[in-house]
Amino acid sequence: MKCKFCEWQKNFKKIYENRHCVAVWGSPYVRGHVKVILKRHAENLTELSVEEADSLMDAWIKVGKAIESVLHPDIMNWQINCNWTRHIHGHIYPRWRTDPDWGEPIHLPTRVQADNKEYHPKPLSHEDMLKIEDLLFHKN
Numbered sequence: 001m002k003c004k005f006c007e008w009q010k011n012f013k014k015i016y017e018n019r020h021c022v023a024v025w026g027s028p029y030v031r032g033h034v035k036v037i038l039k040r041h042a043e044n045l046t047e048l049s050v051e052e053a054d055s056l057m058d059a060w061i062k063v064g065k066a067i068e069s070v071l072h073p074d075i076m077n078w079q080i081n082c083n084w085t086r087h088i089h090g091h092i093y094p095r096w097r098t099d100p101d102w103g104e105p106i107h108l109p110t111r112v113q114a115d116n117k118e119y120h121p122k123p124l125s126h127e128d129m130l131k132i133e134d135l136l137f138h139k140n
């Protein structure tokens with residue numbers, strides 16, 4: 001069975017990369033959502049070397065700073081997921097007071113929710129996407 005996260009590393013545009021991690025844009029339904037993915041298969045934080053953990057934090061923080069400087073969210077939510085995929089990965093969710101679930105932990109909206117008339121996510125503009133990518137290319 002193909003690993004979805006290995007496919008992402010090969011086929012998706014990387015917005016940041018360091019020795020052990022890549023960052024890719026996440027859900028189009030959450031403005032500025034990014035996934036920072038460990039390149040190799042590891043399902044628990046306890047499997048990481050200190051160097052890999054540093055690499056994950058490096059990528060997470062650098063991408064997060066670029067998002068903050070361009071999108072100016074009210075807060076940022078950070079989440080590490082593992083076990084359900086073969087790659088530990090960190091999510092970055094910029095949040096705004098206008099979010100439909102402001103004050104609650106973020107739940108990735110599904111396509112069905114995004115199509116619901118009560119949910120109106122503001123998409124990431126192409127211009128803001130390029131600004132963030134430009135910051136990551138030129139500062140690292």
Ligand SMILES: [Zn+2]
Pocket residue numbers: 003004005006007040041086087
């Ligand atoms: Zn994989």
